[in-house]
Amino acid sequence: MANQEEVFKKIVSHSKEYGFIYQSSEIYDGLSAVYDYGPYGVELKNNIKTYWWKSMVQMHENIVGIDTAIFMHPKTWKASGHVDAFNDPLIDNKDSKKRYRADVLIEDAVAKIEAKLEKEVEKAKARFGETFDEKLYRETNPRVVEYAQKASSILERMNTSMTSNDMEGLKNLIVELEIACPDSGSRNWTEVRQFNLMFNTQLGNIAGEEGKLYLRPETAQGIFVNFLNVQKTTRQKIPFGIAQIGKAFRNEIVARQFIFRMREFEQMEMQFFVKPGEEMKWYEYWKNERMRWHKAIGTPEAKLRFHNHENLAHYANAAVDIQFDFPFGFKELEGIHSRTNFDLTSHQELSGKKLQYFDSEDNENYVPYVVETSVGCDRMFLSVLSNSYVEETVPDAEGGDATRIVLKIHPTLAPIKCAVLPLVKNKPELVEKARQLFDLLKPNFLCQYDDKDAIGRRYRRQDAIGTPFCVTVDFETLEDQCVTIRDRDTLKQERISIAELSNYIQAKVNWNNVM
Numbered sequence: 419m420a421n422q423e424e425v426f427k428k429i430v431s432h433s434k435e436y437g438f439i440y441q442s443s444e445i446y447d448g449l450s451a452v453y454d455y456g457p458y459g460v461e462l463k464n465n466i467k468t469y470w471w472k473s474m475v476q477m478h479e480n481i482v483g484i485d486t487a488i489f490m491h492p493k494t495w496k497a498s499g500h501v502d503a504f505n506d507p508l509i510d511n512k513d514s515k516k517r518y519r520a521d522v523l524i525e526d527a528v529a530k531i532e533a534k535l536e537k538e539v540e541k542a543k544a545r546f547g548e549t550f551d552e553k554l555y556r557e558t559n560p561r562v563v564e565y566a567q568k569a570s571s572i573l574e575r576m577n578t579s580m581t582s583n584d585m586e587g588l589k590n591l592i593v594e595l596e597i598a599c600p601d602s603g604s605r606n607w608t609e610v611r612q613f614n615l616m617f618n619t620q621l622g623n624i625a626g627e628e629g630k631l632y633l634r635p636e637t638a639q640g641i642f643v644n645f646l647n648v649q650k651t652t653r654q655k656i657p658f659g660i661a662q663i664g665k666a667f668r669n670e671i672v673a674r675q676f677i678f679r680m681r682e683f684e685q686m687e688m689q690f691f692v693k694p695g696e697e698m699k700w701y702e703y704w705k706n707e708r709m710r711w712h713k714a715i716g717t718p719e720a721k722l723r724f725h726n727h728e729n730l731a732h733y734a735n736a737a738v739d740i741q742f743d744f745p746f747g748f749k750e751l752e753g754i755h756s757r758t759n760f761d762l763t764s765h766q767e768l769s770g771k772k773l774q775y776f777d778s779e780d781n782e783n784y785v786p787y788v789v790e791t792s793v794g795c796d797r798m799f800l801s802v803l804s805n806s807y808v809e810e811t812v813p814d815a816e817g818g819d820a821t822r823i824v825l826k827i828h829p830t831l832a833p834i835k836c837a838v839l840p841l842v843k844n845k846p847e848l849v850e851k852a853r854q855l856f857d858l859l860k861p862n863f864l865c866q867y868d869d870k871d872a873i874g875r876r877y878r879r880q881d882a883i884g885t886p887f888c889v890t891v892d893f894e895t896l897e898d899q900c901v902t903i904r905d906r907d908t909l910k911q912e913r914i915s916i917a918e919l920s921n922y923i924q925a926k927v928n929w930n931n932v933m
């Protein structure tokens with residue numbers, strides 16, 4: 419396949435052309451970093467959410483779900499630390515007037531150094547052939563070692579500046595590295611400033627600071643403030659979890675890479691409440707469990723990896739990302755954080771209400787510790803899409819070669835499960851039979867009926883939206899009550915009786931296959 423940048427462009431245009439994702443308010447030239455999901459997009463997104471909900475809530479007796487409001491009392495965000503510390507370091511280029519995240523500019527510069535390093539390794543690999551000892555080369559070649567040291571020392575300085583709120587340190591790095599504005603090429607920068615990522619709005623009848631409301635930047639706080647409500651009404655005992663799927667809003671400075679970084683997005687978060695001292699055990703458990711979840715839908719191991727945080731958020735004592743190999747490189751897909759008792763303690767202090775759990779086994783009260791798993795629904799969507807997008811050569815009807823674009827989405831997540839296609843549309847008896855079949859399947863599976871164009875074109879249309887099965891009704895069907903079922907990935911066609919069809923499809927799209 420072409421280079422990854424090309425592939426990414428194709429995925430973005432495929433998403434639009436086939437009704438997965440549209441730019442928001444497109445007729446007004448769009449709103450930056452805000453997107454709408456089209457008819458197939460919403461089905462895939464709903465299936466992703468169902469997959470998460472089932473595997474978290476339905477499969478765990480000790481996890482329950484809630485759905486809390488986007489608006490919360492403004493003190494929530496004071497307690498959580500978002501008012502004071504939910505900032506990105508921001509820098510403006512005075513010539514292009516473009517605004518950037520200082521840490522992203524530095525990370526991009528490091529990525530360039532790493533790319534040079536990899537190029538050296540590739541060159542050596544080609545030169546030495548089979549005898550090449552890559553590990554030794556990476557450890558001893560002076561140029562490679564120099565690049566590696568340079569990259570890690572820049573990252574170390576950046577992390578130190580970030581954790582100590584040293585904006586001048588970040589600016590110095592940008593100047594030293596001679597980083598130029600990607601837009602104008604100019605090095606005429608402002609100072610680095612902190613920029614709060616929360617959107618705010620005003621409560622109807624209260625003027626000024628008093629009435630200031632925020633759009634939640636994460637769903638987690640709705641869980642924390644309801645911790646005791648849920649525990650008491652469901653009689654859960656620690657350890658137990660509360661799960662939620664919902665919208666979150668962040669005024670991101672760097673808004674690019676399609677639905678990877680949006681200003682309005684959806685999170686699937688679960689807070690797991692544990693006894694103090696047991697958090698690391700559960701942190702390990704959820705790390706493994708969440709990685710298993712990503713792999714269960716067929717995402718190859720090589721495209722997923724753990725990445726430990728060096729720069730811990732104010733609330734965490736351990737944190738790891740699950741990164742996915744997006745077309746623009748390995749990036750965070752999910753975060754797993756050991757959040758200590760930071761949030762509950764803080765809410766307890768600011769609200770004056772106790773948020774403690776009475777442990778009847780140990781006969782003691784305590785504020786539980788929390789392990790969080792947080793995955794972006796939209797990033798998950800992008801990972802499924804980029805992992806399943808394939809251009810390939812297949813045999814055409816005349817025995818020649820044809821190329822097709824196919825989305826090899828796991829059948830359980832696929833937007834449409836089955837297409838029902840009468841072989842031709844001008845034979846009323848075929849159309850009637852196909853319609854009957856469609857009516858038979860539709861209560862159980864989202865199906866599509868299609869009788870336009872030649873059968874080959876109809877197959878291509880279904881391939882492009884990832885439909886795992888196409889069922890053709892032909893003249894023989896009228897005699898033998900059998901249809902031809904075509905498999906999206908193998909292209910194998912089988913004759914199968916209508917009586918068995920539902921069970922056949924059900925077996926392939928069953929949730930059981932991914933749990």
Ligand code: ATP
Pocket residue numbers: 668670677678679680681683684685750751752753792793794795796797
């Ligand atoms: P990043 O470092 O990429 O900004 P983050 O570490 O701030 O992400 P978290 O606060 O851990 O992200 O949020 C949990 C999850 O929510 C992320 O793993 C990601 O999948 C998703 N997410 C966060 N910000 C966005 C966004 N702007 N657009 C889409 N998804 C997002």
